[in-house]
Amino acid sequence: xxxxxxxxxxxxxxxxxxxxxxxxxxxxxxxxxxxxxxxxxxxxxxxxxxxxxxxxxxxxxxxxxxxxxxxxxxxxxxxxxxxxxxxxxxxxxxxxxxxxxxxxxxxxxxxxxxxxxxxxxxxxxxxxxxxxxxxxxxxxxxxxxxxxxxxxxxxxxxxxxxxxxxxxxxxxxxxxxxxxxxxxxxxxxxxxxxxxxxxxxxxxxxxxxxxxxxxxxxxx
Amino acid sequence: xxxxxxxxxxxxxxxxxxxxxxxxxxxxxxxxxxxxxxxxxxxxxxxxxxxxxxxxxxxxxxxxxxxxxxxxxxxxxxxxxxxxxxxxxxxxxxxxxxxxxxxxxxxxxxxxxxxxxxxxxxxxxxxxxxxxxxxxxxxxxxxxxxxxxxxxxxxxxxxxxxxxxxxxxxxxxxxxxxxxxxxxxxxxxxxxxxxxxxxxxxxxxxxxxxxxxxxxxxxxxxxxxxxxxxxxxxxxxxxxxxxxxxxxxxxxxxxxxxxxxxxxxxxxxxxxxxxxxxxxxxxxxxxxxxxxxxxxxxxxxxxxxxxxxxxxxxxxxxxxxxxxxxxxxxxxxxxxxxxxxxxxxxxxxxxxxxxxxxxxxxxxxxxxxxxxxxxxxxxxxxxxxxxxxxxxxxxxxxxxxxxxxxxxxxxxxxxxxxxxxxxxxxxxxxxxxxxxxxxxxxxxxxxxxxxxxxxxxxxxxxxxxxxxxxxxxxxxxxxxxxx
Numbered sequence: 001x002x003x004x005x006x007x008x009x010x011x012x013x014x015x016x017x018x019x020x021x022x023x024x025x026x027x028x029x030x031x032x033x034x035x036x037x038x039x040x041x042x043x044x045x046x047x048x049x050x051x052x053x054x055x056x057x058x059x060x061x062x063x064x065x066x067x068x069x070x071x072x073x074x075x076x077x078x079x080x081x082x083x084x085x086x087x088x089x090x091x092x093x094x095x096x097x098x099x100x101x102x103x104x105x106x107x108x109x110x111x112x113x114x115x116x117x118x119x120x121x122x123x124x125x126x127x128x129x130x131x132x133x134x135x136x137x138x139x140x141x142x143x144x145x146x147x148x149x150x151x152x153x154x155x156x157x158x159x160x161x162x163x164x165x166x167x168x169x170x171x172x173x174x175x176x177x178x179x180x181x182x183x184x185x186x187x188x189x190x191x192x193x194x195x196x197x198x199x200x201x202x203x204x205x206x207x208x209x210x211x212x213x214x215x216x217x218x219x220x
Numbered sequence: 221x222x223x224x225x226x227x228x229x230x231x232x233x234x235x236x237x238x239x240x241x242x243x244x245x246x247x248x249x250x251x252x253x254x255x256x257x258x259x260x261x262x263x264x265x266x267x268x269x270x271x272x273x274x275x276x277x278x279x280x281x282x283x284x285x286x287x288x289x290x291x292x293x294x295x296x297x298x299x300x301x302x303x304x305x306x307x308x309x310x311x312x313x314x315x316x317x318x319x320x321x322x323x324x325x326x327x328x329x330x331x332x333x334x335x336x337x338x339x340x341x342x343x344x345x346x347x348x349x350x351x352x353x354x355x356x357x358x359x360x361x362x363x364x365x366x367x368x369x370x371x372x373x374x375x376x377x378x379x380x381x382x383x384x385x386x387x388x389x390x391x392x393x394x395x396x397x398x399x400x401x402x403x404x405x406x407x408x409x410x411x412x413x414x415x416x417x418x419x420x421x422x423x424x425x426x427x428x429x430x431x432x433x434x435x436x437x438x439x440x441x442x443x444x445x446x447x448x449x450x451x452x453x454x455x456x457x458x459x460x461x462x463x464x465x466x467x468x469x470x471x472x473x474x475x476x477x478x479x480x481x482x483x484x485x486x487x488x489x490x491x492x493x494x495x496x497x498x499x500x501x502x503x504x505x506x507x508x509x510x511x512x513x514x515x516x517x518x519x520x521x522x523x524x525x526x527x528x529x530x531x532x533x534x535x536x537x538x539x540x541x542x543x544x545x546x547x548x549x550x551x552x553x554x555x556x557x558x559x560x561x562x563x564x565x566x567x568x569x570x571x572x573x574x575x576x577x578x579x580x581x582x583x584x585x586x587x588x589x590x591x592x593x594x595x596x597x598x599x600x601x602x603x604x605x606x607x608x609x610x611x612x613x614x615x616x617x618x619x620x621x622x623x624x625x626x627x628x629x630x631x632x633x634x635x636x637x638x639x640x641x642x643x644x645x646x647x648x649x650x651x652x653x654x655x656x657x658x659x660x661x662x663x664x665x666x667x668x669x670x671x672x673x674x675x676x677x678x679x680x681x682x683x684x685x686x687x688x689x690x691x692x693x694x695x696x697x698x699x700x701x702x703x
Contacts, residue, residue, distance in 0.1 A: 001687070007673060008680040009476075012689040016700060019474060019690035020673035033253065033475075034691040035325050036701045037305040039468045042242075100314050158224055209223070216226055216291075217284040220593050 002027040054093045061086040071125035087116050102149050103163035110142045110170050132183040136174040136192035143171045161213050171196035229288040233336040233538050238604035243469045243665040244645040245309035250343050251330040252351050253636045258324040264299045266354035267322050271297055274346055276536050280316045286597055297322055302330060305470040307643035310334040340622050341526050342536035352631040359630055459516040459616050461647050463666025466693045471643050472664045474672050477687040480658035486682055490560040495621040496567055500559040501678055502617055502649050503547055509670035519616045520546035530573040541579060543570045622652040647671060667694055
């Protein structure tokens with residue numbers, strides 16, 4: 001074993017300097033009980049910075065739209081492309097962040113895409129295309145997509161029940177659009193609402209599971 | 221649907237979630253060194269057998285609206301070679317992963333845990349059982365078969381284990397969620413039936429005081445003299461060690477190995493226990509290495525106390541309280557003996573079952589306040605972060621002593637020294653002894669080793685043979701190791 005005469009200690013491992021006082025050491029080296037682990041730099045900090053900058057750019061882009069004139073004439077090709085790129089970026093950022101929980105990611109997707117569509121509709125002079133077509137179609141598709149995904153990926157019921165429940169509730173929102181007369185064509189909302197109601201009834205058969213999961217999440 | 225068992229994470233463990241940082245992921249490690257190079261296959265078998273018997277270790281951590289909770293999982297742990305630095309982060313939000321890992325390197329079997337899952341004593345039970353199973357597998361055929369593994373006992377927990385065996389309704393004491401065999405719950409609830417808050421989780425009450433530091437004493441009307449002391453204390457700042465962070469935020473770990481008898485003799489000569497002796501020695505090395513402290517002349521240490529020695533328990537979950545001791549240099553005698561006695565006189569009255577129980581009760585009342593219960597979890601995290609930050613400001617170092625470990629045969633004779641590391645937000649000392657060898661591991665977020673040098677020199681000056689093992693953390697050290 002090596003020895004540091006300054007500290008009067010024996011040293012395990014192949015240190016040429018004393019790890020305590022950096023004085024040169026003498027003697028035969030023996031194997032260290034602790035491995036040499038190469039330095040590693042976590043990507044977490046980089047990802048965090050990327051995420052925050054992305055969110056800032058996206059928000060700024062949306063807010064900047066308010067500086068321009070509203071209406072179909074004012075929006076133009078350039079701003080449409082700008083909005084499209086920004087929205088795509090938002091969806092990608094969200095999908096990457098929530099990649100570990102598909103059901104949760106779907107809820108985020110429905111909410112974000114819905115809000116963006118409504119905002120975009122507002123920017124183009126509010127023709128109610130978002131509430132009539134975009135939102136009901138997104139809701140209905142996500143409900144069906146989630147049904148398929150949890151089957152195919154064999155996600156445990158306990159893992160997704162809260163979020164698939166939330167997606168379903170969002171699927172019921174178009175019924176409200178119909179009731180308040182916010183739509184110009186009742187068909188998409190009706191289909192989405194009917195789909196939502198059927199699935200909610202089916203889901204109610206799973207009441208105890210849902211209650212168990214809620215009790216866990218909301219435990220006081 | 222498979223309804224998974226779950227149990228709420230108490231506030232005491234929540235602090236580990238709130239307080240974890242890149243440099244201090246709140247992970248600790250216990251390793252055991254055996255007399256041969258580890259056979260990974262056998263270790264995996266031993267781990268599988270032990271894992272099946274510790275249901276708490278099956279848990280993954282998830283977050284609810286108001287609390288984190290532990291939920292049972294189907295995951296199986298895999299033994300790996302040691303490829304990570306000591307106390308590398310384990311828990312990552314949103315990832316369903318087990319909260320511990322088992323590794324091996326040469327002769328060492330290594331268990332690392334996220335502190336929210338269990339404390340040192342709890343982890344010691346697990347590794348003791350695993351090592352015993354491993355040694356039995358390794359020496360199968362050479363020894364008569366043993367009736368059952370699981371007799372591995374930490375000396376401090378002896379009473380707890382015995383109690384678990386004799387409680388007739390041990391199974392009935394399982395909590396409703398069934399995740400944790402908490403016979404302690406039963407025991408403690410009976411003991412303290414006169415208390416108002418006996419309704420739910422006695423564990424959370426019991427495990428609570430880890431958070432408190434001394435806060436509760438401050439408001440304790442039964443000890444008015446301490447109120448004055450606390451006020452005085454808050455007005456004077458303690459010395460806090462500063463240094464250069466390691467390049468990738470890994471924990472700097474240096475292990476000192478020495479014969480336990482001789483160090484115990486030194487402690488006895490001063491008339492104090494080993495933990496207090498080591499604390500005083502640590503104070504002295506910090507003072508010397510810092511060039512006599514400077515403006516803030518107080519040093520304060522937090523010393524965790526295993527509550528199982530006062531309130532017998534077989535619960536492997538967090539169950540400890542921390543006691544704060546301090547010494548102000550430049551006011552009266554500052555030699556090692558005087559510091560020892562002064563620290564001992566602070567420590568003793570706080571480490572009695574009565575004082576600790578008062579502490580528990582106060583803290584539990586705080587934890588169970590309805591207003592606090594309905595605070596959403598992210599906000600609770602912020603509050604706990606602040607609590608932790610303010611209590612950190614009053615601490616210079618931490619000292620954690622797991623005591624003497626004895627393993628059942630045949631493991632005991634095949635295991636040499638054992639080691640204990642804790643990821644650290646400030647310089648920390650962790651001690652454990654086995655097979656006549658005391659290992660003192662220094663962990664720190666800083667690369668400086670000045671205080672360890674002083675500590676080792678103080679010991680060698682008293683005629684103690686010290687062996688040093690250190691992990692390489694800086695680029696220069698790693699480059700030197702490759703040569």
